[in-house]
Amino acid sequence: MDLFTKNPRLQAIREVLIELASGNLTYALPRSAHDDDTEALVLLINKVIEEFQKLLNADVFLNPHSSYQFVTRVVFIIDEHFKICNFNAGAPSFFEVDPDVLTNTPVATLLAPPSHTLWHTFTTQFLSQKRNCQTMELYFKTKGPLYLKMHTAISKLLYPHKEQPFMVMTIMELLPTDQLAHPLEHSYISTLSGYEYQEAVSQPQEKPTKEVVLHAEKTYEYIMKHLTDPTLTIPDIAKALHTNSSKLSSEFRQVFHKSIPEFKREQQLRISKVYLEALPTSIHTIALKAGFKTAAHFTRVFKAHYGVTPSEYLNTLYRM
Structure with missing residues (x-):
């Protein structure tokens, strides 16, 4: 574990692989001026992420996040x-x-x-x-x-x-x-x-238009790239994507069948759970990495969703 904590480049590679394994294709590794095996690995991982994105976006009506x-x-x-x-x-x-x-x-x-x-x-x-x-x-x-x-x-x-x-x-x-x-x-x-x-009784729903799906995908990518920002709001996203909050929320719900706050919270909890399982670090650090304002807030939300606190969840992992 010391090898990762002492080498920021290896740490970045591990975190991107964790994201990739959990289905998040929005991250890429930063390039450096080094000419070594680690940099070759960075290029390879970025290429894999790029190819995954091409496959998933081949058909715009295929929504891999809500299918x-x-x-x-x-x-x-x-x-x-x-x-x-x-x-x-x-x-x-x-x-x-x-x-x-x-x-x-x-x-x-x-x-x-x-x-x-x-x-x-x-x-x-x-x-x-x-x-x-x-x-x-x-x-x-x-x-x-x-x-x-x-x-x-x-x-x-x-x-x-x-x-x-x-x-x-x-x-x-x-x-x-x-x-x-x-x-x-x-x-x-x-x-x-x-x-x-x-x-x-389930009612048939109209298929979102190509334009709506594209807009929702852009919103998804923006949220995932800024997931660690606890101050991110719907108006912030709308401004960055040059639209209004009402249209942004409506199009996102049409494609993902949930609100933007619900989706953001689900992703924060998902990645925090992955971090708990994979990263040897403190609850406070994981809370910040997952986009929560404080460790106390993270603990409350985690327990409300999973029924146990992050510390209790870690204990179950160690006992297995």
Whole structure:
């Protein structure tokens, strides 16, 4: 690790590779006056990033940043002991077990070792918190040697009798939209309160025009290049791209299906998680590198999203 911290050029290469591995193609390495193997590597990495950008921009209507959709695979009704009381018809086939095996089974028995510590921390805190919903990524066991990483949401339900189950656990898979055989006619969506569910019928949406997609892509690139600026605002972006805030926000939402602040916060959390896993540095440094004003602000936002503080998340990594 000392080799990286003492050599700024190697440090820059590592950070760009981390960004590249996480899907961010907006960075490039600065050139230097050196004529050595490190500079040759800089040229190669920049060339790889450039070729990736060409591939992704070959078809302007292909939006690589928003071409995926969450599909619900499993729904559990769980009690206050986090045991499964009921489940949807697809749950047994998903886990490749008989229905009787799932009934009254603790959720923990379905989890793979990398998620044991996170699940223990969650179950010991969730019931006593005012929060009604928690999302996290969990690793589940399979029949083979591999683990299955799934997005999971757990929501409290309100019942008049305490002896009844009062939580819903939804296990979702992120799939490319072109892999969905048919458009979803019905889906369940949760409100922000985390316990109310309502049926929603999906409506066909008009395809964004070429101009709108190009504008949204420019906004995406600008945000990613200035992600570490905690003072960045929508008017700032609009001014830099020679447009107005209303048009900028509208076009971005048409393509990415979320607001600019939502997208920026998601990217900050994503890259901070990558930094925590890859960089041997302090929480304060990671907070600043990810674009948060202070370590305290970063800790609050991280815990609100992932259910654990950055320090607690690091502890789970070290225990694996």
